[in-house]
Amino acid sequence: MNSKRKSIFVTQPSLAPLEEYTDLLEEVWKSGILTHNGPKVRKLEKDLENKLNIPNFTLVLNGTVALQMAIKALELKGDIITTPFTWVATISAIKWEGCSPVFCDIDPDTLNIDEEKIEGLITKDTVAIMPVHVFGTACNVEKIEKIAKKHNLKVIYDAAHAIGSSYKGNSLLQYGDISATSLHATKLYNTGEGGACITTSSSLRKKVERIRFFGHNEEKEVVEDGFNGKMTEIHAALGIANLKYFDDVLKDRKEKYLMYLDLLGKSEKLNFQKIKENETNYSYFPVIFSSEEELLKVEKALNKNEIFPRRYFYPSVNTYSKILNHQPTPISEDISKRIMCLPLFYNLTPLEIEYIAKIILEKLEH
Structure with missing residues (x-):
């Protein structure tokens, strides 16, 4: 690229x-x-x-x-x-x-x-x-x-x-x-x-x-x-x-979601949200890493290449100590540190998706 x-x-x-x-x-x-x-x-x-x-x-x-x-x-x-x-x-x-x-x-x-x-x-x-x-x-x-x-x-x-x-x-x-x-x-x-x-x-x-x-x-x-x-x-x-373009956007989002999944799904270091085909709109592509350290390493590599994913949802909302008293939820607190949503939108090209996946896989392998 x-x-x-x-x-x-x-x-x-x-x-x-x-x-x-x-x-x-x-x-x-x-x-x-x-x-x-x-x-x-x-x-x-x-x-x-x-x-x-x-x-x-x-x-x-x-x-x-x-x-x-x-x-x-x-x-x-x-x-x-x-x-x-x-x-x-x-x-x-x-x-x-x-x-x-x-x-x-x-x-x-x-x-x-x-x-x-x-x-x-x-x-x-x-x-x-x-x-x-x-x-x-x-x-x-x-x-x-x-x-x-x-x-x-x-x-x-x-x-x-x-x-x-x-x-x-x-x-x-x-x-x-x-x-x-x-x-x-x-x-x-x-x-x-x-x-x-x-x-x-x-x-x-x-x-x-x-x-x-x-x-x-x-x-x-x-x-x-x-x-x-x-x-x-x-x-x-x-x-x-x-x-007028709602159906086109929905169809496009699913195709790109499945493309990401095909490219990244074989990695043993990544997990993905469990979905049923007819019970989602494929609006986001979240990736769950094995550790926060791995996530930060990948995020840094993507940012270096002008690619800016987002850590949805981080941190777990129950830890917002300025507005809430803490109520422990260990699963949410753990996953929120290890999850990141990759770029996914109508104008994103298949070539860009391949490039993003390549950076992620190379960084995880090394």
């Missing part, structure tokens, strides 16, 4: 041709409507419901706000059992809504919350379970639902990575009382900044809609304790433009 080639970062947004986006922006300009549940927002909600074959898709400002709105809509106050192997936003949302995170360790193969350990953490103060579909790979939604029903708990899925993922032929976003997804620029499908709440009932959707607009009902009376969680027409227009 040419040493003067461009840098390769862990991800890059998948974007429609600029002229297709600007055509939509011209319509926004002509309408004079930039926000307040405008026509582009309503269209994108309907388009996504049709595309994913799910009801009650409510667009919001971002994925973190979506989580907060889910907690608020379900009127939760107490302990929420969640995973430590996640982005800090999962915990921020819980804390901002006046609840307390209780950490359940992860399954070392799937990297999702270990559903076998959830019941042991349930107390009289537990109000909900908030699992994360890590890297877009489905949690054991049936087992989690069974536990929740047994103990009269709500389930909110942090489905930040999960748009395009499915479970038994259905969109993964339709599980739980509410699923909160992210449409951030780093995600497989994006609106630049954005997110959504997907609810199990139309009445709950109406509540989410009131919360995202300061608690107003359709008569503009304030009937909820809400805030400003609205998506703008600018972001919705980008989502409409990008949705």
Whole structure:
């Protein structure tokens, strides 16, 4: 590879041709409507419901706000059992809504919350379970639902990575009382900044809609304790433009994921997230090294060649001592030190993937 080639970062947004986006922006300009549940927002909600074959898709400002709105809509106050192997936003949302995170360790193969350990953490103060579909790979939604029903708990899925993922032929976003997804620029499908709440009932959707607009009902009376969680027409227009290419991006991501796996899968020094073909969207390619030392050695070699992977998720969130009291989760704490996501995005070329894999394998061999 040419040493003067461009840098390769862990991800890059998948974007429609600029002229297709600007055509939509011209319509926004002509309408004079930039926000307040405008026509582009309503269209994108309907388009996504049709595309994913799910009801009650409510667009919001971002994925973190979506989580907060889910907690608020379900009127939760107490302990929420969640995973430590996640982005800090999962915990921020819980804390901002006046609840307390209780950490359940992860399954070392799937990297999702270990559903076998959830019941042991349930107390009289537990109000909900908030699992994360890590890297877009489905949690054991049936087992989690069974536990929740047994103990009269709500389930909110942090489905930040999960748009395009499915479970038994259905969109993964339709599980739980509410699923909160992210449409951030780093995600497989994006609106630049954005997110959504997907609810199990139309009445709950109406509540989410009131919360995202300061608690107003359709008569503009304030009937909820809400805030400003609205998506703008600018972001919705980008989502409409990008949705046209959603299937192409999904197909491309799977092909590149499998290419990485073919190139790196024979190494005895590397492990990979356990996935089922029909229960993931292949949105990330995480690699688990035998030690943190090996990871750092490979990371340094890649950086030297202008390749910048990312240590998702490091450190394990339960170790954030400035904002939390430590609750031990040894599996998450161990894996978080040894895992790294390799570059994976639409414009990444097969030649670049081969080059990245070559550097990794050579460094591990020596």
